[in-house]
Every structure is written in structure tokens, then in C-alpha cells.
Amino acid sequence: MKYKASILIATLIAITLLACETKPQTAASTTEETSVDALVMPEVNEATGLVMDETFPLIIANCTSCHSAKLITQNRATREGWSSMIDWMQATQGLWQFDDHEPQILDYLAKYYGPVETGRRENLRVEEWYEL
Template sequence: MRALALLVAFLLCPAAFANEPATDRDTGLVVAPGWELVRANCGACHSYRLVTAQRGDAAFWTDAIRWMQRTQNLWQMPPEVETSLIAYLAGNYNETDWGRRPPLSPSLMPETP
């Protein structure tokens, strides 16, 4: 009976149906092809949160990596590793899936005095 109640509670729970991608418990990274490369290369100096809180296309992620290589001692990665890692980031952390509403159109903004 208790098991049945739990099952019903689970089925009624909105989270059970939410379309959220599965994330790794330790890093918070979306589990999708290439995620282990990010786990291996992107957590040594800062939290993975700094990665998962950003959104951008491949150019954005490439720029971020180049900047860290130039100024923060990020190591060079083999080209195939870098390509897969950037594809993962641009695929799972793209600005198109930014969780916020887009900015208001200027015509909807209050008048400035």
C-alpha cells in the first residue's frame, strides 16, 4: 500500500514529467556526448558552475577557451578533444536555451523622464 502511494505520488509529481536533461550529480553538467571531456578539463581552476552558468555558441566557447589559454594558464588540448568539447558546450549551453525571457522591446519600456 505504501509502495502504491509512493508510486502515485511519483506519477503526480511534475518533476517526473519535466523535460529537464539529466545532469551529473557531482559537476552539474548535462550528461550528453562529450560531457566527460568538460569534466576532465574544466573543473581544475574554478567551479563547474562557472561553465554551466554561461551560454553561447561555438565562437563564444572558443573565445572563452582562448582567453583562458592566453591569460589563465589553461593547457592546450588535442584538436579532437577541443572540437568535441566545444560541440558539447555549444550544443548544451547555447544562448538559445537560456532560461530567461528575452529582454523587453524598447517600446514596452517605461518612459524615462
């Protein structure tokens, strides 16, 4: 009898602890989801896959005449990284100089095609698959 009672008490304590612990967690993750939703994927141009904003026409005019826009959308780089890719294309691939537009183009590339995608978790890193 004593034994059963202590199991019952232990169970009640466990349930209480669980209830206390899960509540704030759910609240926190809901807020997080809401803030991620606020950053929802920007509108993307269907033909090129490029994000559409006020710089989009500049990107179409300067970055899609030699190669597919996929080279851009599949790449991720910092502003410096994009800058050196542009330098490389200007030095070796016949890309023209942008003059005044370069900062705006770099802002666009770093914002939408920077190293970390906003609103999306990183890919899982699986070190080793286990046999089922």
C-alpha cells in the same frame, strides 16, 4: 422585442465565433507542448550541474580543475564565443591545449550552453512596472 432578439443573435454569433476560434488554437498549443516535452531537460550531474552525455567526462577532466562548473553552467555563448573563452584561458590562465578534443568540447558547450535554451521560454522583458 426586436432589440432583445438582435442582442440574442449577436450573442449567438459571438459564441459561435469564439468556439470556432478557440478550437484550432488549443489543438496547436497542445502539439507545441508535446514537441517541447520531447526535448525535455537532459540529465544533469548533481555535483556539478553539468549535462551528462558522452562528452561529460571530457568536460570534467578539462574544465573543472581550476574553477567551479558554475562558470560554465551560468554562461551562454555560441560555439565561437566558447572558442574565444577557451583561447583566452589558454593564452592567459594556464589552460592547456586540447588537441583533438577541442571540437568535441566546443560541440558540447554550444549544444547545452548556447545562447538560447531549448524548451524554455525567454525571460519576460518588463519595461516598466505599473503601480497597483
